[in-house]
Amino acid sequence: MNTPLVSINIPVYKCENYITRCLESVKTQTYQNIEIILINDCTPDNSISLIEKFIKNNLNLNIKLLHHKENSGLSVVRNTGIDNSTGEYIYFLDSDDDITSDCIEKLVKNVSTENTQMVIAQNRWINTFDGSTKDFGFPTDFSKLIFNDNEAIFNAYCKGAFPVSSWNKLIKLSFIKENNIYFIPGLYAQDELWMFHVMEKINSLSVIKDITYNYYLHANSVIFNRTKKNSENHQTILEWVTRSFEKTSDKNRKKLIRGWIVNFKKLILQMQWKVLKDEDYFKTNYARMKKAPSLTISDYLSADFTKEQKKENLLLNLPINIGYKIFKKRYEG
Secondary structure (H helix, E strand, O other): OOOOOEEEEEEEOOOOOOOOHHHHHOOOOOOOEEEEEEEEEOOOHHHHHHHHHHHHOOOOEEEEHHHHOOOOOHHHHHHHHHOOOOOOOEEEOOOOOEOOOOOEEEEEEEHHHEEEEEEEEEEEEEOOOOOOOOEOOOOOOOOEEEEOOOOHHHHHHHOOOOOOOOOOEEEEEEHHOOOOOOOOOOOOHHHHHHHHHHHHHOOOEEEEEEEEEEEEEEEOOOHOOOHHHHHHHHHHHHHHHHHHHOOOOOHHHHHHHHHHHHHHHHHHHHHHHHHHHOOOHHHHHHHOOOOOOOOOHHHHHOOOOHHHHHHHHEEEEEEEEHHHHHHHHHHHH
16 A cells, blocks of 8 residues: 555644544554644643643654644634645544544545545544434445546535535645635634535545544534524625636536535524524525525426425525514424
8 A cells, every 4th residue: 555645634722621632543543654733723721732742752753833823713724734734645633533543544545546536534423421422423425435527526515425524534635735725714614615615626536434533522512602603604605605606607517506505505594593593683694695596497397406405495585574484483383
């Protein structure tokens, strides 16, 4: 097996309770040709002293600790990591999670064998509140494991085949840099949009069924701490995707994006209502979403969209007050 250098990127911000566990999981990798890129986003806690202690005790490891001059957010942290990575492949690992000892070995073996630009592996949720676990918490469609053309990849992605997280994917670094696929600064849901941009460009992709990543659910997890800022970020993502829709002249791609938008609108309205339960804000966002592309009459006659998507598209384009009343009745009874 080839042994290309892999750059493992880890953000550092308020992670003193997790960072040592994370680094230990990287230290014990069976695959040895790695560099660890740690990006300090002006963390106010004890994380840096813990990292410096780890570096001192592990001088054999190839570790770079980079420091931002000001807190810039996770998108900029990931971009700093991309620009400072020297590996053939890059792997994103969040500081409050960890990876199995054979994670990188399995991913490198797959991309080397299949000659793909990206490989996606599987995850396990670990609930720190009750100690329970859930395999494939963010699921993948296993009906096809190797893709060698962008059209098939984008089609599968728009139909929800792959997790949208940036982590637990081994990606050819040159692909990211040559296509200028960086994270958009200021976004809290940065992975969603970055993954969309990756899927627009990537020409080969493979999937493995192995669980290689442990995703910890704890009090500080993003999934439990969504705010109005997250909802605004989702609107920004929708605007970016709309730009992609308007730029492409490919009719099939436009159709796929319309389906993606229907699914995304439904998801973000549900999440927003669950967190905020703000009628005025709901109506404002509902009106804004109506400006995004929707299913066409021909789409309703097409078998490319499910009955559920057609129904949701209709419910997402009603007069605002009616749309709100129906939504509330559906989700609150």
